[in-house]
């Protein structure tokens with residue numbers, strides 16, 4: 330049975346998984362639900378935890394971005410051989426997600442006053458806190474979390490791209506070390522061709538408070 334990844338018609342949390350699948354040359358169905366018409370309550374109720382991404386293989390379903398990204402990286406060089414380095418990569422991706430958990434409450438907030446409060450903390454403190462540390466970690470390890478290419482840099486790249494889209498910023502400009510890693514991932518064989526074919530993502534109208 331073919332592999333299938335289900336998410337929305339944006340990059341978001343699915344993009345690092347898509348990048349890994351393309352880089353490692355795995356065939357999969359890239360099924361995209363329309364984010365503008367979400368939630369489809371029937372589909373939502375059918376999902377194990379009501380959210381995407383989900384990954385299906387041989388009639389089994391896996392949830393959680395990090396579990397899926399690690400699973401699809403198995404048996405490739407994207408998982409370090411050394412147990413300590415494997416743990417370092419996992420520590421890094423959990424930290425990238427700690428950062429991301431500060432971003433979603435901001436772009437999901439509807440109340441303009443609360444949104445402004447969240448924005449201030451996010452833009453004035455949280456981004457600098459995490460990205461100065463990601464920059465240090467990467468620059469001390471040759472632009473990677475564990476000294477060589479791993480699934481961790483794919484996760485970072487997806488979260489940087491999602492941040493840029495949803496926050497209307499360019500993290501790479503302020504954090505060039507992170508930017509260099511992101512560029513490396515975006516230019517990997519398989520990833521580069523996929524990005525060219527899929528084009529540029531637009532911020533979904535429902536998340537654009539200027540509209």
Ligand SMILES: N[C@@H](CCC(=O)N[C@@H](CS)C(=O)NCC(=O)O)C(=O)O
Pocket residue numbers: 341342368373379380381382392393394395
């Ligand atoms: N911890 C989960 C979070 C999943 C998540 O937040 N999914 C969002 C999209 S990024 C979603 O499905 N939102 C639609 C909904 O909750 O109805 C993961 O990493 O996969």
